[in-house]
Amino acid sequence: MDNFRYLPGVSTLEYEENLCVGCGSCEIVCPHGVFTMNAKKARLVDKDGCMECGACALNCPTAAIRVTPGVGCAAYIISGWIHGKENARRIWAARCRLWMDTGYTRPSCTSRAKCSKLRS
Amino acid sequence: MASSCPEEKDNQPSPACSCQEAPAAGLKPDFPVLSGDTAVCCGGQPAEPCSPYEKPGLRLWGFVEDFMDTPAGPVPRVRTHLIRADRLGTVFARVGIGRDSYRIAPGLHSVGAPDSESPVMVTANYKLSFDALRCSLSGISAWILVVDTHRRLILPQLSATGVVARQVKTMCGFEVVWGPVHARHLKAFLDGGMKATPAMRKVTFSFRERVELIPVELNHMGKPTLYLLPALFLLSGLGQGFFSVSAAVSRGVSALLAYLLAVATGAVIAPALLPWLPGRAFALKGAGLGAAAGALLSALFAGQLARSEMLALTLFIMAVSSYLAMNFTGSTPFTSPTGVEKEMRKAIPAQAAGALTAVILWVSTGFMGG
Known part of the structure; x- marks a missing residue:
């Protein structure tokens, strides 16, 4: 993925290293190697690689990581502008299911995971 | 956990109950009974008749009070206090002797007199966890589902x-x-x-993975295309005589070609060549490709199109290609929503301005040229 870089300096990812208990979950669940374990502490090594999927924050036992998770999809964001964020979620819940069936999000498994997250 | 449990009051001897390991049982009742000398049944009273739930090769745990018959078969009813064997086992586990194998058979147990409406408590098959739970259920009727946490x-x-x-x-x-x-x-x-x-x-986004997405990108173009095609021919036909069918056809064909080029660049070439296109923003990648396609079109129709028309079509291709490439953000495994929104706030006004300018140029040329 190193040849894919998106806009720098935008991610909402925040990390408080002093809260880290060194469990290593963030390093494991991140699909972009944003965190690396070093001396029993997670180090935020590539913030600009973050796609805001939210897996690390969700699985951090001490809430040392915070991020506003979402779907990096222009069509979905337009839908949010038009219908409001909550309604867009509802509309897309059905759509994502359909897309999953048709394999639309196949290679971008992460957005597929994000679609299933949308469903909840 | 163990200390909170009431002391064992009765003196029922149960020397045979400090069983070591539970069998990994299947669906059949996970009898909390274990191997031992079959001559002795649940303690030092060989004379006592054995319970009908006994199984050869298995020995009863001391915490089992008796069995209750249920539609799902006999379910062991467990004590809500610890007996000596339990305490001994706790001590061993605490000092590390046999700690990792201090477990009981997974399956359904009961306390009190539960029925079909009673709650089901789920706990681990580690015996210390199980002890802590049952000791807290004194006077309660409930099911205890012991789950194998080694799984x-x-x-x-x-x-x-x-x-x-x-x-x-x-x-x-x-x-x-x-x-x-x-x-x-x-x-x-x-x-x-x-x-x-x-x-x-790490996620990947190889050429093959990207190309596999192109058909769906194109599939999404169906409906907009249906609206756009008549509009293209309509705008192309507008002119001095208000509307000319021949102009609609001749100019409409080049507008249609421009549209096809825009779709090709924004929805096909941009995804395929994504990592090699300049710019981080997808809209920029699409616009760049669109500009190249516009230049190509202008070169091909050098004799037939006015300069304003070339500019109009190039702007049109850039706007559409940029928009389509921007929409590809949702199909990638690396774009952040914050980034996409930031990109869109800049790109959409630019795309709209480009498209509008293209229409004005295209139509005004129609009126001037005749």
């Missing part, structure tokens, strides 16, 4: 956006192990002792 759930790594591993552990006792991103790495993952290499933990 692991291997989840796809990318499900971590919606699954909290530690919650799974606390709620059902199963340990979550994050598997690799791709199922094709599972074998290597298992062979490596459930360890994923850094490469297995």
Whole structure:
């Protein structure tokens, strides 16, 4: 993925290293190697690689990581502008299911995971 | 946990009940009974008649009071206090003797007199956990479902956006192990002792993976195209005589060609060549490709199109291609929503301005040229 870089300096990812208990979950669940374990502490090594999927924050036992998770999809964001964020979620819940069936999000498994997250 | 339990009051001897290991049983009642001398039944009173629930080769745990018959077969009813054997086992576990195998058979147990409406408590098959639970259930009628927590759930790594591993552990006792991103790495993952290499933990977006997405991108174009085609011919036909069918056809064909080029660049070439196109913003990548396509079109129709028309079509291709490429953000595994929104706030006004300018140029040329 190193040849894919998106806009720098935008991610909402925040990390408080002093809260880290060194469990290593963030390093494991991140699909972009944003965190690396070093001396029993997670180090935020590539913030600009973050796609805001939210897996690390969700699985951090001490809430040392915070991020506003979402779907990096222009069509979905337009839908949010038009219908409001909550309604867009509802509309897309059905759509994502359909897309999953048709394999639309196949290679971008992460957005597929994000679609299933949308469903909840 | 053990200290909070009431002392064993009765003196029922149960020397045979400090069983070591429970059998890994199937669906059949997980009798909390274990191997031992079959001559002795539940203690030092060989004369006592054996219970009908006895099984050869198994010995009863001391915590089992009796069995209750249920439609699902006999279910052991367990004591809500500790007996000496339990305490001894706790001490051993605490000092580390046999700690890792201090477990009971998974399955359904009961306390009190539960029925079909009674709550089901779920606990681990580690005996200390089980003891802590049953000792807290004195006077309560409930089912206890003992779950084998040595079992692991291997989840796809990318499900971590919606699954909290530690919650799974606390709620059902199963340990979550994050598997690799791709199922094709599972074998290597298992062979490596459930360890994923850094490469297995990362998403990929290869040329092939990107190209596979193109058909759906094109599929999404159906409806907009249906609206756009009549508009293209309509705008192309507008002119001095208000509307000219011949102009609609001749100029409309070049507008249609421009549209096809825009779709080709924005929805086909941009995804395919994504990492090699200049710019981080997808809208920029699409616009750049569109400009190139516009130049190509202008060169091809050098004799037939006015300069204003070339400019109009180039702007049109750029706007459409940029928009389509921007929409590809949702199909990639690396674009952040914050980034996409930032890109869109700049790109959409530019795309709209480009398209509008294109229409004005195109129509005004129609009126001037005749």
